Amino acid sequence: MAELRTLVLVLGDQLDLDASAFDDFDSGQDAVWMAEVAQESRHVWSGQPRIALFLSAMRHFAQALRSAERTLHYTALDAADNAGSLDAQLTVDLQRLRPQRLVMTAPGDWRVLQLIKSVAAAQEVPLEIREDRHFFATVRDFAAHARQRKSLRMEFFYREQRKRHGVLMNEVDGEPQPIGGQWNFDSDNREAFGPQGPGFVPARTRFEPDDVTRDVIELVQTRFADHPGRLESFAWPVTREQAIQALDQFIQDRLPMFGRYQDAMWPGEPWLYHAHLSAALNLKLLNPREVVAAAEAAYHRGHAPLPSVEGFIRQILGWREYVRGIYWTQMPGYAERNALNAEHDLPAWYWTGDTDFACLRDALAQTLDHGYAHHIQRLMVTGLYALMLGVQPQQVHAWYLAVYVDAVEWVELPNTLGMSQYADGGVMGSKPYIATGKYIQRMSPHCRDCRYDPSQRTGDRACPFTTLYWDFLMRHESLLARNPRMALQVKNLARLTPADKQAVTERAAAIRHGEVGHA
Structure with a gap:
């Protein structure tokens, strides 16, 4: 076997062919590593829909990698030689493949980052962690923002992001100003449905399981039969192409009413006017820049009102980026906080x-x-x-x-x-x-x-x-x-x-x- 220069590690929430980990990828001397392991579904008692989504999306991404002619070392959950945990599987494969170095895009989980660092150190393989370009702001950007303030509030970070990226902005007398003259349209949004309910609601964007997903569903129902949740209605996007279709359908069908009813609830109506895009975003099947751009374009062409568009963009450009900054600047101690000394068990x-x-x-x-x-x-x-x-x-x-x-x-x-x-x-x-x-x-x-x-x-x-x-x-x-x-x-x-x-x-x-x- 030819000497392996770089082994690119890809986790289940890093399903992006354009990720930074692939920047200098050479199919002649590099390879990709992915692994499905039971421990990642059991370190918390993961529900069946969540397990199925991750596994199906990973297997479809593996197909995309092979189509792109990127050498792939992939361990399936039901493989006979599956080591059962991320660290054990990576250790076994490093000893077998013996790459000169490891490269990965920064993971989204502190525990996983420490685990991979530990394995790389134990096997004496250099590990390069690259910036996750999926986000509008880097962790360093957020840390710089935080240093300027005694307390952190999303609204001020969001306004900075709007200015920095020119989203829903006008120039007035040489100064950037928010379109519509205000940053926040909460007062125009967040209505309840009337006594007769929501009436007609656009259908959820559904993707019927293909052979890959059906195999995953059967595997999950067998291997994780004692885990919570049900898979009869599983229809989430599991590929880049499906995620783009889901985005297009949200913009067309539900964005115009999103703001008005973003806080409303109705029995038996789980989908309403929401986007249902967060899973695709968090798996990296969608880039937040294209999501924000699509919403902004809908406003400019008169398809959706400003309160709805601003309210939706605030969730992506503001809140989503803000919580990531909080996580990486506050971990690992953040996970153990209990300011109210709450000790009751979850029912x-x-x-x-x-x-x-x-x-x-x-x-x-x-x-x-x-x-x-x-x-x-x-x-x-x-x-x-x-x-x-x-x-x-x-x-x-x-x-x-x-x-x-x-x-x-x-x-x-x-x-x-x-x-x-x-x-x-x-x-x-x-x-x-x-x-x-x-x-x-x-x-x-x-x-x-x-x-x-x-x-x-x-x-x-x-x-x-x-x-x-x-x-x-x-x-x-x-x-x-x-x-x-x-x-x-x-x-x-x-x-x-x-x-x-x-x-x-x-x-x-x-x-x-x-x-x-x-x-």
Whole structure:
């Protein structure tokens, strides 16, 4: 066998033929390494839709590499010589292939980065880690932004990004200004559906499984039969071509109404006007630049209104880039933070959906069916309940990482531990996002068919969200009173008599002990 100059390592979320790791690739003396290993589906109890998406996308990318005539060393999950873990498989293959060096694009997971560094060092093979060009901002860019501020807020980072990349910008008197005269159109967005519901909603972009995906589905259902989730409706994009089609269909069919209904919920309607592109973005099947450009072009040709386009672009150019910067500038200690000292266990029914809370039952059912829930269901239903219940944030993080198809740690961890659970004490967001059941009643009809009443905080019919809201305020009163954005909510505690507070505490204890909420 000819001497191997470079072995390019490609992980399951790096499926980009134009990645920096391939910049000087020479098919005559270099090769690509990929491996499917069971440990990556078991270090958290990954759901079947997530496992299937990663494996199918990897196998399709392997086909693309072969079509590009790039030599590939690929270990399938069901291969007889599969070593079972990323480090073990890489060790075995380095000893067999003996490359002069390893090259890879920077991974999106701190744990995986340390693992690969450790293997390379142990095998005495030089490892070159290259910049991930997939993002608008580098980690160094974000670190420079952070050094200029006492506290981090996404809005200011987002404005910098808009200016730097000229997105939705005009020049006025020689100065860059946002199109429409304002940076943020939240006040024009975030409506609820009327009492009759969303009416006609454009169909989800579906991709029927081909032979490769069907093989993967059968493998996952056999090998990971005890893992949560279902694969009957699996239809996610698993190739670059499918991802582009999904982007085009979102821009055409759903972007015009995206902003208006981006926070709305409706029972049995998981897809609504959302993009469903985050998984393709996080696997690198799509580049965020083409996603932002497509949305901006839709505005300029009059296809979609500015509030919708700005709201969508803010999620990509602002929030997505911001959470990546938080992750890589705060790790590894960030993953262990627990600012509220939350120690309760995650309810077992998060893994099954067996609860009589209408809103949670709906969000969990679609999560298990599709590996998907939109951002309000994650933040203000599943996340809100765990936060106010007092669940240990690391357990919440493990659940989100396991069940959602778009979950890669760099994006999932800050969104869950920071934004959703406030376990970082305010690094990600300026306050805990807490609300009574009235918020869910305002944004959806779930409460109409629920046995619990969001207007009641105590008693057998009291909505657990409402009970836990008041309990949360009482338990963290001294901390929250120092937060200007929470001061008004804390002041409302003065309306409660000692007897009221005692009743809330007792009802909250019953909820934590599992006496409330089972189906």
